[in-house]
Every structure is written in C-alpha cells, then in structure tokens.
Amino acid sequence: MSVRTRVAPSPTGDPHVGTAYMALFNYAFARRQGGRFILRIEDTDRARSSAPSESAIFEALRWLGLDWDEGPDVGGASGPYRQSERRETYTQHTQTLLENGKAFHCFCSRERLDAVRRDQQRAGETPRYDGHCLALDPNEARARAAAGEEHVIRLAVPPEGTCEVEDGLRGTIEIPWQQVDMQVLVKADGFPTYHLAVVVDDHLMAISHVLRGEEWINSSPKHQLLYDAFGWDMPQHYHLPLLRNPDRSKLSKRKNPTGIDYYRRRGYLPEAVLNYLALMGWSMPDEREIFSLAEMIENFDLGRVSVRGPVFDPEKLDWLSGQHLRALKPDDFAARFRDWANPDRLASLVPLVQERTERFSDLAGQVDYLVGDRDPLTEESFAATKRPPEECRRILDHALRALEPVEPWERDALHEAVASLATAMDLKLRDLMPPLFLAIAGRSRALPLFDSMAWLGRDLTRDRLRTAVEALGGISKKEAKRFERAWRDLW
C-alpha cells in the first residue's frame, strides 16, 4: 500500500505554527516513504472559514517549502480537496449510515441540550447527548426531516463496553463507550462536522497514515465507529504532542506568537523554523540538531517521535536561526535579505515618511522600529507617559482585548477600535496613546500609531503590546481578575 499523508487545516484566522508542525511531520514521513502529501481544506464551519485565510495557509506553507502533491489549488485524482465542495459525497455517506442504523435524526432544541448538559455536569457525569431522539421511529423521523423540520444527524454510540483504539506512538488506548458522545455528524445547515468529513475524506483520499494532534485522541472512538460502520479499514493514527506555552498549556496566541507569518516577518529563515519545529518531538539518530529539511526526510522515522508536549522556546529558535543565517554564502545571504526586506512592502511606507523627511538619511531612523525590532522597553520607559505602571498595564491590557476582534486589520478599523476603547474608559484618545506608542514603537515619537500597527500586522502588534506589559512588571493573577472585571464593566 502506498503511503499517503495529509495536513488538513481549517481556514480560520492566521496560519498557525501548529499547522506547520503537523504539516512538517506528515510531509517528512510521506517523502521518506516515497509517498504523497496532500493538502485538504476543512472549511465545513461556514461562519468562520474565509478565502483570505485559505490563501494565507497556501502562502505560509509554500514559504516554509512544504509543497503538496494534491490540494485545492493543484488538483489531484482524489479531489475536490475543499470540504465545502464535497457535500454530495457526505450526503451519500450519511444516507448509508442512516440506513444501517448507525446514525439517527435528532430534533432536540439547543435549549433542551443545554439543560441536559447542565444537569449532567451537576451530577458529575461527562456531558453528552442523552439519546432522546434515538427512541424515535426512523421512518417517522425521516418524514419529519423531509418535511423540513430543523434537525441534525447524530452518530449512534454503543451504550456500554470499551473502545480500543490504536495509536502508533502509544499503543492501545482504552476508552469506555460511555465517555463517547453521540456526536453530531451533520449540522442543521446541512454541512458535515469534522468527525464525519475527516473519516469520509481520509478514506476516499486513500490516506494511509494520519499524523495529527494529541487533542484528537478522545475523538478517535467516534472515528473508529464510523470506519466500522462503512466497513472501511482505518488508517494508522499517530497522535503527536501539542506545542506548549512556557506554562505548559497548549500553545496559544495570548501567551506566544503563534502565527507562521510572525516568524517570517521577524526575519527567521523558513529552514530555521522547520528545523526548530522538527526538534520539537523528534530527534536525529545521531543527535545532530542543525539540519535541513532534506536531511530530516532522509532520517525520518516515526519511532523517534516523542510524546511529551514540548515547550516552544524562542531562544533556541533564535540560536538555530543564527546558525542557518551564518551558514549562508554571502551572495545567498544578500539575496535572502532582499527577499525578506521586500521592496513592495517597504514602498507602502513612502507616503508616511516622505512628508517627514529632509534628507534620505532620515529614513532609517524613522522606519527602524517597523522594519526591525523596536527598542527593548523597561518600566522606566513608561515614566514619560506620566501614568503609573499599573495604569499603563491596564491600558495595554484593554487595548489587546479591543484589538482582538478587529477584522480586517487596517488603519481605520484599528483607529475606531481604540477610539471606542477611549470613550468607554472615559479617556481622551490622546491620553490613551502614549503607552501604546511606547509599546509599538519603543519611543513616544514615531510614525502614526494606527498606520504602524496596520503595517506590522496582527501578530507583531499583539506581541509588542504583550512584551510591553511584561516590561511593566507583568500582570499578576489578581490584577488579571481586576482587569477582566474592569473590561467587562466598560461595555
């Protein structure tokens, strides 16, 4: 059987390093085995999926050099590779499940489901569907659904016993069926959920090995149930560890820059990022730590994958980046730098700097904090704002929250978000600005704030605000609670 692996990101938000991590391992395994690597877009959440996000994923993975053999943009024999274009297929398979009694119609209201969940939680049970609609007569249910009554389709789960799922890294995992929910397979809008789509697609696309995040272990019984219901062999599954924040929680943008683009913009070489990601949970047989993607492929072996959740350590990434950068031939270094500096992106700054310029030599000093890192901050840096550290922390904390939902990430939208924050905090916009200028530019005089934030992008902006908060002493647990409450009281 030929090896086929896939990475299946959901096009929501900015491309995540976790996606790159999964893609890398799937890619390396497929390449090592002489197999094929497939990119599938899991866009069944129609409210959250977006085309720009999908393009950003293509772009980010291409930048890293993880090219796919089959995918939405390159085609392939098992397409389409966008789940939103495969509804026909899911509908057919859902029919099969309904006919075999492996799935059933459910007409329960969300209110009822909420109530059930609450009761179960109070009783100390695992919240799960109580099987209410399982008792319905299938023909009658089918008629109601056909008549247009709003419904979902759920997976029928054995009432008792234990499910044994195989994990290539951990061996057999036993999970009681009572822990497994009668998962919704088809939503009220007719779109499948992840669980249905992933099984149908992995099978139809002849995926032989699934390397995915550890967060999916508890869903495996559902998937196994579906494979059985269809009479299909299950691909071998390997649950890779989750990347972690320094406090060991799952890597999150609140505590760490998680966007692939963030690392690109900061000037890391893609080969350094891949090298670093490879070190998270995998090691070379000879323990060498600096290597290329080609060298990784040559030596890749699932037996050398470890299962401990690794903490993402920017310092080691920096060191590795330096190693790769310094190993470049001078000509290549120059070429790669030109590539990174990206004249088009720089050109967008011209309108901002031109009117503030008397000599070209002024330029570097104006855009330094945008093109490069801003100067490091200390608590003393904020003395100029004439506001105590706590007040600065609160402003930055609230700015972080206010900026979070801004979409698209553009000057006017950013301005508006901060202006409404000022109003809500009963401050003048100009009173709010000084700490923000310091956080973003590292000094109090700089190019216009919202243009700066727009140019930097979401991740870089968030990171600067966050590191500024740290420079101000950081937010204690107690303070976090206070800010949380203050924030809620604003609106």
Next chain:
RNA sequence: GUCCCCUUCGUCUAGAGGCCUAGGACACUGGGUUUUCAUCCCAGUAACAGGGGUUCGACUCCCCUAGGGGACGCCA
C-alpha cells in the same frame, strides 16, 4: 467533575534492563581568541516526580500516588 494522555537538567532532548560516574543542545556562569561587538573555542552549574513491586541488576518493565496537559460544541 468524568475520561484520556504525559512525567530525564530552567528549556529541547539521548537513553529500548547492565555500555549511566545519566550524554548532547539552548540558556546561564567563568575563561580564551578577537581593535569593539558578535561569532568561534574551552570549562562549569544543573535532571531520571515520589512510593511500592518484578529482576542478580532498573532512567529503562508493572502498580499506586502526586503533578502537568488535553477532551468533554450543530469549532476544527
């Protein structure tokens, strides 16, 4: 709360019962090379979560405890 996963230096890891006086890397400290800085080189500090087994012998196998994480959505 319930279930599942995990547990070697601060961090990433090597270690498949004796090769372990537990190795490497980042970070840190000290020293050297260098007109400065960085690089580079050398040295040092630093770990098998705890308790029971199994065994002639456990970092390695089993059990328990503790700690950490994840899942429990008409999100993926």
